[in-house]
Amino acid sequence: MTQIEGKDKYVRNVFNTIAPKYDLMNLLMTWGMLPGWQKFMLQKTGVKSGDMCLDVCCGTGELAIKMSKLVGPEGKVWGLDFSENMLKIAREKVRKQGQENIQFIQGDALALPFKDNTFAAVTNGFALRNVTDIPKVISEMARVVKPGGRVVCLEVSRPKNMIFRLGFNIYFFKLVPLLGRIVDRGKAIDDKYPAYTWLPESLKTFPDQQELKAIFERAGLKDVAYFGLGGGVATVHIGVKPE
Ligand SMILES: C[S@@+](CC[C@H](N)C(=O)[O-])C[C@H]1O[C@@H](n2cnc3c(N)ncnc32)[C@H](O)[C@@H]1O
Numbered sequence: 001m002t003q004i005e006g007k008d009k010y011v012r013n014v015f016n017t018i019a020p021k022y023d024l025m026n027l028l029m030t031w032g033m034l035p036g037w038q039k040f041m042l043q044k045t046g047v048k049s050g051d052m053c054l055d056v057c058c059g060t061g062e063l064a065i066k067m068s069k070l071v072g073p074e075g076k077v078w079g080l081d082f083s084e085n086m087l088k089i090a091r092e093k094v095r096k097q098g099q100e101n102i103q104f105i106q107g108d109a110l111a112l113p114f115k116d117n118t119f120a121a122v123t124n125g126f127a128l129r130n131v132t133d134i135p136k137v138i139s140e141m142a143r144v145v146k147p148g149g150r151v152v153c154l155e156v157s158r159p160k161n162m163i164f165r166l167g168f169n170i171y172f173f174k175l176v177p178l179l180g181r182i183v184d185r186g187k188a189i190d191d192k193y194p195a196y197t198w199l200p201e202s203l204k205t206f207p208d209q210q211e212l213k214a215i216f217e218r219a220g221l222k223d224v225a226y227f228g229l230g231g232g233v234a235t236v237h238i239g240v241k242p243e
Pocket residue numbers: 008011012015026056057058059060061062063080081082083086107108109110124125126127130131132
């Protein structure tokens with residue numbers, strides 16, 4: 001993998017640090033709604049038995065593992081991430097379950113190490129906030145998906161409803177960093193934000209649903225649509241690569 005620096009280096013250190021407690025924190029922070037969101041997202045990929053798929057920024061592999069069950073033994077799923085510690089957990093899960101149709105590799109979402117038009121579907125869960133160049137990642141995902149295949153992203157979003165939004169802001173910007181302080185003692189990473197302060201910080205400059213839809217369209221994807229989940233605290237975006 002190429003040398004990474006700046007925000008990328010910090011983000012990688014964040015995930016290398018929180019990897020052992022990542023799955024538990026994810027479930028707690030989403031109040032148990034995460035598996036339902038992942039199921040919805042995977043339905044939207046249109047993935048079927050025998051397909052080859054890619055999960056970009058796969059982390060501890062939860063989504064990739066679920067996708068590998070949809071493609072079955074005839075298909076294959078690749079999971080890519082730049083954090084060694086997140087990948088280590090993903091590989092350990094697969095080893096314990098004895099799955100053979102899934103492979104995790106270390107790599108950069110900004111320069112996917114795959115040929116054009118390779119996958120039936122390409123997914124990304126909760127990672128767009130973390131990358132340095134969102135349009136580049138979406139265009140890389142669009143490049144490696146086959147014509148007719150789908151690019152599907154799940155990300156945190158801010159609810160439109162004012163009351164929901166107020167509750168979300170208090171929860172995400174005040175309580176999540178507090179939860180992080182209990183879990184990882186709020187240790188600074190690279191002299192910057194502690195991990196669970198970074199999480200809400202990363203949403204401050206993140207595009208809203210309409211802006212992200214426009215980024216999908218500029219990447220050449222068609223029929224772009226989005227679906228709010230959990231009252232709008234998460235959103236799934238979908239785009240289709242033209243035939
Ligand atoms: C919030 S986690 C999401 C993990 C997983 N997709 C999920 O749904 O739980 C974000 C992941 O993106 C990875 N990541 C961030 N920027 C990346 C990049 N440029 N290339 C590869 N992985 C990246 C991090 O290492 C981390 O594992």
